[in-house]
Amino acid sequence: MIIILKEQAAPQKIRELIADIEGQGLSVHQSQGVNTTLLGIIGDTTKVDVEKLQALDVVAQVKRIQEPYKSANRKFHPQDTVVDIRGRKLGGGHFQVAAGPCSVENREQILTVADQVKAAGAGLLRGGAFKPRTSPYAFQGLGGEGIELLKEARERTGLPIVTEIMNISHLDLFEDVDVIQVGARNMQNFELLKELGHVDKPILLKRGLANTLEELLMSAEYIMSGGNEQVILCERGIRTFETSTRNTLDISAVPMLKKKSHLPVVIDPSHAAGLTWMVEPLSMAAIAAGADGLIIEVHNCPEKALSDGAQSLRPAQFSEIMDKVKKTVDFFGKSMDENQM
Amino acid sequence: MIIILKEQAAPQKIRELIADIEGQGLSVHQSQGVNTTLLGIIGDTTKVDVEKLQALDVVAQVKRIQEPYKSANRKFHPQDTVVDIRGRKLGGGHFQVAAGPCSVENREQILTVADQVKAAGAGLLRGGAFKPRTSPYAFQGLGGEGIELLKEARERTGLPIVTEIMNISHLDLFEDVDVIQVGARNMQNFELLKELGHVDKPILLKRGLANTLEELLMSAEYIMSGGNEQVILCERGIRTFETSTRNTLDISAVPMLKKKSHLPVVIDPSHAAGLTWMVEPLSMAAIAAGADGLIIEVHNCPEKALSDGAQSLRPAQFSEIMDKVKKTVDFFGKSMDENQM
Amino acid sequence: MIIILKEQAAPQKIRELIADIEGQGLSVHQSQGVNTTLLGIIGDTTKVDVEKLQALDVVAQVKRIQEPYKSANRKFHPQDTVVDIRGRKLGGGHFQVAAGPCSVENREQILTVADQVKAAGAGLLRGGAFKPRTSPYAFQGLGGEGIELLKEARERTGLPIVTEIMNISHLDLFEDVDVIQVGARNMQNFELLKELGHVDKPILLKRGLANTLEELLMSAEYIMSGGNEQVILCERGIRTFETSTRNTLDISAVPMLKKKSHLPVVIDPSHAAGLTWMVEPLSMAAIAAGADGLIIEVHNCPEKALSDGAQSLRPAQFSEIMDKVKKTVDFFGKSMDENQM
Amino acid sequence: MIIILKEQAAPQKIRELIADIEGQGLSVHQSQGVNTTLLGIIGDTTKVDVEKLQALDVVAQVKRIQEPYKSANRKFHPQDTVVDIRGRKLGGGHFQVAAGPCSVENREQILTVADQVKAAGAGLLRGGAFKPRTSPYAFQGLGGEGIELLKEARERTGLPIVTEIMNISHLDLFEDVDVIQVGARNMQNFELLKELGHVDKPILLKRGLANTLEELLMSAEYIMSGGNEQVILCERGIRTFETSTRNTLDISAVPMLKKKSHLPVVIDPSHAAGLTWMVEPLSMAAIAAGADGLIIEVHNCPEKALSDGAQSLRPAQFSEIMDKVKKTVDFFGKSMDENQM
Incomplete structure (x- = not known):
């Protein structure tokens, strides 16, 4: 899962988001571009609630890479x-x-x-x-x-x-x-x-x-x-x-x-x-x-x-x-x- | 409701169909063209089962004129x-x-x-x-x-x-x-x-x-x-x-x-x-x-x-x-x- | 634009891809996760051909962030x-x-x-x-x-x-x-x-x-x-x-x-x-x-x-x-x- | 082609419509129900303009039976x-x-x-x-x-x-x-x-x-x-x-x-x-x-x-x-x- 942050995202908010995701047992890999910050989420993201992430102030877009189903996969x-x-x-x-x-x-x-x-x-x-x-x-x-x-x-x-x-x-x-x-x-x-x-x-x-x-x-x-x-x-x-x-x-x-x-x-x-x-x-x-x-x-x-x-x-x-x-x-x-x- | 009959529909089958529809309390008005026979069904057709009619051997098409709902109408x-x-x-x-x-x-x-x-x-x-x-x-x-x-x-x-x-x-x-x-x-x-x-x-x-x-x-x-x-x-x-x-x-x-x-x-x-x-x-x-x-x-x-x-x-x-x-x-x-x- | 590379992408192929993109006047920011490598493309990507990128052997997915139109934007x-x-x-x-x-x-x-x-x-x-x-x-x-x-x-x-x-x-x-x-x-x-x-x-x-x-x-x-x-x-x-x-x-x-x-x-x-x-x-x-x-x-x-x-x-x-x-x-x-x- | 007329269609208008259709070389078969009048159009209706018919004051609906193409048929x-x-x-x-x-x-x-x-x-x-x-x-x-x-x-x-x-x-x-x-x-x-x-x-x-x-x-x-x-x-x-x-x-x-x-x-x-x-x-x-x-x-x-x-x-x-x-x-x-x- 890749989270694309908004350009104006405050560093403090980003840290909170990372802590929250890590609290779900996942790893976060931050990638800093000139005006885009990406978070790569590593681990089993099946149960991550994409809609909740998308509602966050600092988040521009969330893109799933992994499928959201596991038993059927x-x-x-x-x-x-x-x-x-x-x-x-x-x-x-x-x-x-x-x-x-x-x-x-x-x-x-x-x-x-x-x-x-x-x-x-x-x-x-x-x-x-x-x-x-x-x-x-x-x-x-x-x-x-x-x-x-x-x-x-x-x-x-x-x-x-x-x-x-x-x-x-x-x-x-x-x-x-x-x-x-x-x-x-x-x-x-x-x-x-x-x-x-x-x-x-x-x-x-x-x-x-x-x-x-x-x-x-x-x-x-x-x-x-x-x-x-x-x-x-x-x-x-x-x-x-x-x-x-x-x-x-x-x-x-x-x-x-x-x-x-x-x-x-x-x-x-x-x-x-x-x-x-x-x-x-x-x-x-x-x-x-x-x-x-x-x-x-x-x-x-x-x-x-x-x-x-x-x-x-x-x-x-x-x-x-x-x-x-x-x-x-x-x-x-x-x-x-x-x-x- | 209009029923368009198949060209080769047997007269006996048509009579049976008409009798069946009349048995549901509806009137039937037959219209004979050169190679098309139409049945116009008159009365409350809300409860007529179109799919059943369409399955009949003699029927080419069924076209509703009346809406199939009544209380909401x-x-x-x-x-x-x-x-x-x-x-x-x-x-x-x-x-x-x-x-x-x-x-x-x-x-x-x-x-x-x-x-x-x-x-x-x-x-x-x-x-x-x-x-x-x-x-x-x-x-x-x-x-x-x-x-x-x-x-x-x-x-x-x-x-x-x-x-x-x-x-x-x-x-x-x-x-x-x-x-x-x-x-x-x-x-x-x-x-x-x-x-x-x-x-x-x-x-x-x-x-x-x-x-x-x-x-x-x-x-x-x-x-x-x-x-x-x-x-x-x-x-x-x-x-x-x-x-x-x-x-x-x-x-x-x-x-x-x-x-x-x-x-x-x-x-x-x-x-x-x-x-x-x-x-x-x-x-x-x-x-x-x-x-x-x-x-x-x-x-x-x-x-x-x-x-x-x-x-x-x-x-x-x-x-x-x-x-x-x-x-x-x-x-x-x-x-x-x-x-x- | 984000390019998600395939897990098994060969380093040499990745380098070639980066060189090719940079040759189009864009900057590339590579982000290495445990088993996912992302390339963030920075610059005016309006004219980048996404289909061409998607056909590359090393590429898993391409995701646009920027719109593909400029004059109308x-x-x-x-x-x-x-x-x-x-x-x-x-x-x-x-x-x-x-x-x-x-x-x-x-x-x-x-x-x-x-x-x-x-x-x-x-x-x-x-x-x-x-x-x-x-x-x-x-x-x-x-x-x-x-x-x-x-x-x-x-x-x-x-x-x-x-x-x-x-x-x-x-x-x-x-x-x-x-x-x-x-x-x-x-x-x-x-x-x-x-x-x-x-x-x-x-x-x-x-x-x-x-x-x-x-x-x-x-x-x-x-x-x-x-x-x-x-x-x-x-x-x-x-x-x-x-x-x-x-x-x-x-x-x-x-x-x-x-x-x-x-x-x-x-x-x-x-x-x-x-x-x-x-x-x-x-x-x-x-x-x-x-x-x-x-x-x-x-x-x-x-x-x-x-x-x-x-x-x-x-x-x-x-x-x-x-x-x-x-x-x-x-x-x-x-x-x-x-x-x- | 079947034309379903509006309940309140004036007889004079219906006669005009029938004359117009017959003028296109087609036959018309009128079928009078209790409150619905149908016109069955017989002949080659490929070139009949359905939209024009539908715009007529007296017409409720037009239903094609014949396909509107001929050479490809x-x-x-x-x-x-x-x-x-x-x-x-x-x-x-x-x-x-x-x-x-x-x-x-x-x-x-x-x-x-x-x-x-x-x-x-x-x-x-x-x-x-x-x-x-x-x-x-x-x-x-x-x-x-x-x-x-x-x-x-x-x-x-x-x-x-x-x-x-x-x-x-x-x-x-x-x-x-x-x-x-x-x-x-x-x-x-x-x-x-x-x-x-x-x-x-x-x-x-x-x-x-x-x-x-x-x-x-x-x-x-x-x-x-x-x-x-x-x-x-x-x-x-x-x-x-x-x-x-x-x-x-x-x-x-x-x-x-x-x-x-x-x-x-x-x-x-x-x-x-x-x-x-x-x-x-x-x-x-x-x-x-x-x-x-x-x-x-x-x-x-x-x-x-x-x-x-x-x-x-x-x-x-x-x-x-x-x-x-x-x-x-x-x-x-x-x-x-x-x-x-």
Whole structure:
């Protein structure tokens, strides 16, 4: 961290600042130019509060060199994290596809879709029990009942289940869920993240619509600093000026996150564009860019889906895409571990 | 609402769709062009699920004409909503300034600042007890103790208090708070919004960093559909490509929200730019654009602030700005109701 | 400028880098930390090529402290620039309103509008002769004939004329124009900017849809470095995710540009929102934020306008707004110099 | 096109509007709801001026169904366009890599790089003679001399050359260039586009930093409506809030442009992220998403590059990437046509 002092900074104030920083266990290296004084801060600056420094009278600018996250940082953990989901591995060369309906709607629907996505080669079953909907008048999900149906589908197919939490007070309903998802709109629901730091389960953390990759890693850090190191990062499209797709898939997020962090990175091509026909090319691009997995919406009857039908694939379409996914994952040197269980 | 059907839509499927829509209590008016068939949907389409319609095989596009919110809509409630905060009015020509520190830090700080902002003419005292911080290592607020200190400051000064909630389970701590704030990062924390719909208190709802004005109004609708109609909308800057300011104040949000909705609109010039020296010109612009109030960060010692020091004003600076605020509010024909209590 | 070197930078390479920088007439101050070496560059770094430095093997990061523009920089020119337009002053406390149709369409139209905007109190007449249109099939303007009609309107009303250039080869047609406008889409048409640096006329430079304020100032620098210091900066809305307004007016641009630069700043409330009814509140906000002028579209018959009718005011509406503009400019301490000529 | 009329629209005005539209050779189908009147416009609405319609008193909203471009539209030209560049094919299954330095700097540099990129398998040589630089103080390119050096490199290697035009008046210098590039900043320099519509050479049209895909296609339409149908579209990253990459590569642009248009689409992974190490994963993603080619910056000595060194590859790095590019292009079913000449 470099602190650039104001030209007119009083020597006494500078000494106080140096003493304060040293009091935090850091070393300070002062560099005196003709009319600029710089302080180089040496040591672990992860926990230094930049905003507080910037508010000081004597400080002109503060520039971070070190990243503000530590547990999620590849520098301190060079090996890829491999998340274990009921024996299925994700990360470190192991590729997984989670598939299923946007919302769990009824017993028949989820069991049918679970059978179909399993047959097509998916390794995980996804489905929403609690649904974040922009309108209070839209279908809000089956809630606890939806989770029970997902468990039944898991029993039948052996596929571990992934579902979204929206409210800390529902946490006990998620006790038997395999992967807890945090949706884009809750990426900075810090109270929820803190709570999930105490859970012994993988957390699938989706990037917020307008959050930087650094903020995503800081939110992972919230979970990890609580003790839960099983975080899966998910890029699902960001909000930009472009309107022909619902969001803009930030494909660079894959190599960037994998460089900055040891955590696995998955892509959600269904939400990224909001268009069924674009799931295939975006899935291919995700694999090619180095992603560790995909989350794909599949519905047995998209035209009757209670939410997000426009971006859901039919099982037959999904099956075709999976054939290409398998070959492409193989071509790019990862394995799909289909038959672990 | 207009539904544009696909060219090859089968007549049988079209009849089913029409029957389904009519089953929701709406009328359908079919218009047959040479190769385009349109369905005009007449009636209250607020609760129609557009995504579900878009997923239908026969549908090419769905275009809303009517807004998807009703309680917040000025069309159905032409009069300005005036929110009453312990006898102080906000909206409908009544202008309020809420001021105070980003975080409540200790008893002396909050009491001192409260005295100072009252002396300068603020009508409400703001202060954070629970703080949303990007880093898990940054100061997270005093929590319940902070709320107690705010209440003590209210007792001393008579200023009603505004403070942010981050977790539904903290709701009982807010029982004696005058205005509950929902922060930008929780604007689409729908579970929290639903809960606040059952509270009998004004809610200050901040726009999310990348949320449209329609989404802001939909979040207000979440609260209002639960029964709580006392919602204050707050524009606090959106995320754009520009980096010289922390966020970009969307000043057009003021006239647009006031045209679309009857709810009062306030501006947070402190967070919008993140720069102390810009609070004054942005406050002037907000008043000129028709805002009903301001939320301004004031700290008795910004360089020691535990959060957001860089954007906090010193009390003397705030006092100068308030002199201009009062004259400008008066020039633009609103009243500040300073001495109601 | 601070250069942060890579940890493993070879001493010989560092010495070469220092020699190279010193060869550009700058001083280098080396600061050695435990595992970070910093070089502080002292002197006028305006012309240092940051990208070239960043490409060096030994360099980790380069951070500018000084702004990369000089002629436009208030630091080197603390006094406000006052632009003189045929005797009418803009900047330094002098406020001007330029008004007129988006496109000059015919003799009757431009003469009528010119009379009307003059009567309402506008100080400058604007009108497009060459029009940048997204579609090749849309009306492209009257070209040279439009400029002739503007000159006739100037003769009749005494109002100096402002019109847009799109092609360097048209420059001779602009010889008798009073202010040459560079549109948003040409803000980084550097060849055009260079050419305008040799013209002895005020240039109205509009901010690009996705350009930062620093880039706007760099484009002003292109013109100024050629010798033409009469640049007027114009904020006209930026492109964001918000769709209820055509663009998002960045009101913070006014105080920021005026802090960074001595050049006058005007606002175009017509293009910013693309909505007639929003011209008034945005004009008020612009004045309150410290703008030096406004550019407003006025058409004698907006429903017949060949371009941008939706955002054009009728003369009677413009006249009402001008009454408020005059009072507001006066309230905020600037003068409108209506009767200079 | 659907026109939604205002509730209070006078019948006489509606009749006039219908007559006016019919006068443009279109049919109008009126649909009368309880309180909404719709006009469906049937026929080729490409050239209808939406803004003009929206300005009409009786019109509430206008919604396009048909795209506003025709020559670029796949609907009217279902077959992929294959551009022929001195016998090398691009599009329709033919994949090309253009490589070379950001700027042509001197004879030795461009000849060396040309030899190296040819050896690595590039099919086209790119190099900037005229350079758009944000700062007037940065290196602006060798100009005409740079083009002469490119031609010499072509003679030596047989590689066709691609270089950027910034000024219409330079057009004669480009007479013997093989592909003329229009840079992102000039994507809406409509005067330049019109001129290029009369050139008999492929045009490589880069998407602007904040331009939608529809606008990109409209700019292609400008060129094509002039008679030049050889347009290559290029996605090179858009401007968003994310700061860890210089721009955000919009990978969805590839499938979207190819669905909407028959024109070939190439990706510039060097400018997209601005990071050398990210060129490989983004190139892989581009191929996987269906791109028809890549434009990659290669410099024989990036640390001495006069522009954009940070994103340029060394020839050895480029050669390694090309090995993977060839295999990946083959895997995804396209051919590289390396040995056509």
